[in-house]
Amino acid sequence: MTIPVQTAQPIRHVLGISGGKDSSALAVHMRDKVPQMEYFFCDTGAELPETYDFLSRLEGALGKQIVRLNAARDFDHWMQIYQGTLPSASMRWCTRQLKLKPLEDWLGDDQAISYVAIRADENRLGYISTKTNITAVFPFREDGVDLDGVNRILDQAGIGLPDYYEWRTRSGCYFCFFQRKHEWVGLADRHPDLFERAVEYEDKVNFEATASRGRKYTWSQGESLRELIGRRDEIERKHEEALVRAAQRSRPNLPLIDILTDALDEESDEAGCAVCHL
Missing domain, CATH: 3.40.50.620 (HUPs)
Structure with missing residues (x-):
């Protein structure tokens, strides 16, 4: 250059x-x-x-x-x-x-x-x-x-x-809201202490919000982390199915991270934070 x-x-x-x-x-x-x-x-x-x-x-x-x-x-x-x-x-x-x-x-x-x-x-x-x-x-x-x-x-x-x-395709904070559902499960499995901290943030915010605004705040779109981890089996099943489809679409010898990215992109097409995820 x-x-x-x-x-x-x-x-x-x-x-x-x-x-x-x-x-x-x-x-x-x-x-x-x-x-x-x-x-x-x-x-x-x-x-x-x-x-x-x-x-x-x-x-x-x-x-x-x-x-x-x-x-x-x-x-x-x-x-x-x-x-x-x-x-x-x-x-x-x-x-x-x-x-x-x-x-x-x-x-x-x-x-x-x-x-x-x-x-x-x-x-x-x-x-x-x-x-x-x-x-x-x-x-x-x-x-x-x-x-x-x-x-x-x-x-x-x-x-x-x-x-x-x-287990995760992006860098960034452990509680990053751009994480896909499977990545939250991965955090819970590999760093249960960090997952619990993220849950505590949700609990604290929603305790205060209930008293003042009545609005529910969550890290993951559409559900709390407690609800998400309660669907662990369903999330893991869908992820495994997506991995199979991604592997079938991929060229031979493609690194696992690229197959994982393709599979997780089926779940969410939100672009991550540019500063965090380059």
Whole structure:
């Protein structure tokens, strides 16, 4: 790809790591091309343990620290500010306050080039800052790197994929409202303590809402987590059926994560948070 020409004013080169495969592969892809690259991870404090483990592996391959950006106030503080409302696809205050604000505070008014991990085979934009001092570039698109290319970069670097890909197709908070039904079941099986915390948030919000607004708030569309886990057998059966259909549609030797993505996409076509899921 073409690296923008340096001007008299110093320009920062930054690349956000989500904890997912695409941004991690882009970090490796750009490692030797832009030695001054600054890698960052917006840490909400509610990430999966597998994400933190994967970041450590990635740092080893990059030979450079991934800066953790933390919000000045935590999730509970902002939930109070938003009057006890759980974040949702229509009200993504968690993204704004726990990811975008720490990033833009970190960059300040510095001129910066942000390297965004949108692949050549994707038709989406990802997060693009509206601040005039931040310019987005898309190396994978320019260099023709597609999904197979991403997997190849990670394999050759000896990093592989995050362990959460065994049951979940997206990075992000353990209580992310973009999780599909099967992924919530996966969270309950692998991290029952985190699942219970998510349930406690629902219980607290709905206890307060009953007294004031009479509205029910849930992480997963259409039902509470208690109701969802009560349908575990049904959800797992449908997921297994979707996996079979996805495998039949897929080309031979396709990685499990891609088959899983196809199967879960039958359940929901909502696009995940661009900042979290690259």
